[in-house]
Amino acid sequence: MGLLKKHEKHSKPTFKGILTAILATKAAIFLLILAGLSLSGTSLAFIATMPLFVVFSxxxxxxxxxxxxxxxxxxxxxxxxxxxxxxxxxxxxxxxxx
CATH class of the missing domain: 1.20.5 (Single alpha-helices involved in coiled-coils or other helix-helix interfaces)
Incomplete structure (x- = not known):
């Protein structure tokens, strides 16, 4: 039952914790956008070079x-x-x- 025990006292979120959460969220969004751009760029490059792969296979x-x-x-x-x-x-x- 120790794992399911609820915490007795709840602390208020600190400014540092809120700032950390905001910055981590922004970093995660930036990395997701970067991943999407690199995926789309890679797929476009793959589509453009596919005829060369077929010819030189x-x-x-x-x-x-x-x-x-x-x-x-x-x-x-x-x-x-x-x-x-x-x-x-x-x-x-x-x-x-x-």
Whole structure:
């Protein structure tokens, strides 16, 4: 019943809380507008370049596969090195404990 317990005292909203809510709302609206503009721009660019994709698909498909494999290899390499560095850092901190 602890999770369902209602708060006994209600505090009035502060000026800082109201200002934070207003600014967060404005930021969220701005980001939604930006997302809509980028989506519409991307879809228009995709529609405009679709004939080029169809014409050059025998070249673009293998190039895309190769680029995807290279990007995955770089991502795996970076992730593995970051993991290894964090393990080495943890081992160093663990060995320095008294």
């Amino acid at each position: 025998p070249v673009l498909v293998p190039a895309g596969i190769t680029t995807g494999l290279l990007a995955m290899g770089l991502a795996v390499s970076g992730g593995s090195s970051l993991t290894a560095l964090s393990i080495i850092s943890w081992l160093y901190k663990f060995s320095r404990r008294p």
